[in-house]
Amino acid sequence: MSDQPMTSVSQPLPIVLLGAGGHGKVLLALLRSLGLEVLGVSDPQLAGKVADWQGIPVLGGDEALDHLDPATVGLVNGVGQVVGSSRRADIFHALRARGFRFPALVHPSAWVAPDVKLDEGVQIMAGAVVQPGVEIGANSVINSRASVDHDCIIGMCVHVAPGAVLCGGVNVASGAFVGAGATVVQGLMLGEKAVVGAGATVVRDLPGGHLIIGSPARIQPSRFL
Numbered sequence: 001m002s003d004q005p006m007t008s009v010s011q012p013l014p015i016v017l018l019g020a021g022g023h024g025k026v027l028l029a030l031l032r033s034l035g036l037e038v039l040g041v042s043d044p045q046l047a048g049k050v051a052d053w054q055g056i057p058v059l060g061g062d063e064a065l066d067h068l069d070p071a072t073v074g075l076v077n078g079v080g081q082v083v084g085s086s087r088r089a090d091i092f093h094a095l096r097a098r099g100f101r102f103p104a105l106v107h108p109s110a111w112v113a114p115d116v117k118l119d120e121g122v123q124i125m126a127g128a129v130v131q132p133g134v135e136i137g138a139n140s141v142i143n144s145r146a147s148v149d150h151d152c153i154i155g156m157c158v159h160v161a162p163g164a165v166l167c168g169g170v171n172v173a174s175g176a177f178v179g180a181g182a183t184v185v186q187g188l189m190l191g192e193k194a195v196v197g198a199g200a201t202v203v204r205d206l207p208g209g210h211l212i213i214g215s216p217a218r219i220q221p222s223r224f225l
């Protein structure tokens with residue numbers, strides 16, 4: 001992980017957005033809120049059908065990138081990370097191997113502590129909170145209003161979905177997915193490609209490749225009175 005975040009400030013190249021779905025739409029709003037120049041969007045679903053999407057040019061499908069010089073544009077991965085699909089990660093790795101760069105992006109309404117380490121292509125969406133000591137690996141998304149508390153270590157290609165809460169010192173391995181509104185209590189480990197279902201309350205480590213859903217909430221006499 002690089003020491004210096006490759007933010008929109010350190011790399012103000014014009015941007016090409018990859019993917020015109022829901023995540024792409026939210027990212028376009030983020031890019032505009034940062035005042036970055038957006039050259040257009042590439043999306044195979046729109047290529048040859050429409051010339052304009054959300055007020056920016058449709059550059060074509062995947063082949064549109066063949067005409068771009070990796071030294072002169074930054075890419076933003078607008079493909080959302082959904083459970084069971086590696087498409088977002090595949091696109092990042094393939095284009096990174098071709099020399100394209102992905103700036104890390106932080107929405108102006110997010111709070112990110114000054115010492116947080118953001119690797120390439122990290123996306124911190126509106127209203128998110130990322131506290132001191134956190135490290136976030138390449139191509140990961142901290143989605144709208146999610147909270148990542150102190151000293152969490154998050155691997156590559158992780159999605160912390162809207163409103164999810166990682167308490168302090170949680171370790172999330174690459175490719176894991178933390179569903180919307182889920183809570184992971186402090187100090188736990190989520191293994192590679194682990195999936196936490198929306199709304200779950202996680203109170204034990206979750207091994208890689210496993211899914212957890214539901215909440216362990218149980219009513220019982222209090223021992224704190």
Ligand SMILES: CC(=O)SCCNC(=O)CCNC(=O)[C@H](O)C(C)(C)COP(=O)(O)OP(=O)(O)OC[C@H]1O[C@@H](n2cnc3c(N)ncnc32)[C@H](O)[C@@H]1OP(=O)(O)O
Pocket residue numbers: 083143161162178179180195196197198199200213214
């Ligand atoms: C900006 C954005 O939109 S980002 C996207 C954010 N999205 C999310 O966070 C969604 C996360 N995904 C989930 O929570 C999914 O429901 C998963 C991955 C946990 C399970 O998905 P699937 O395997 O397709 O589950 P499916 O819908 O078939 O449901 C299977 C059963 O599990 C239950 N179930 C599914 N998800 C949950 C959940 N999160 N919590 C509790 N129970 C659940 C269903 O009710 C169903 O129960 P039933 O068999 O008694 O009817």
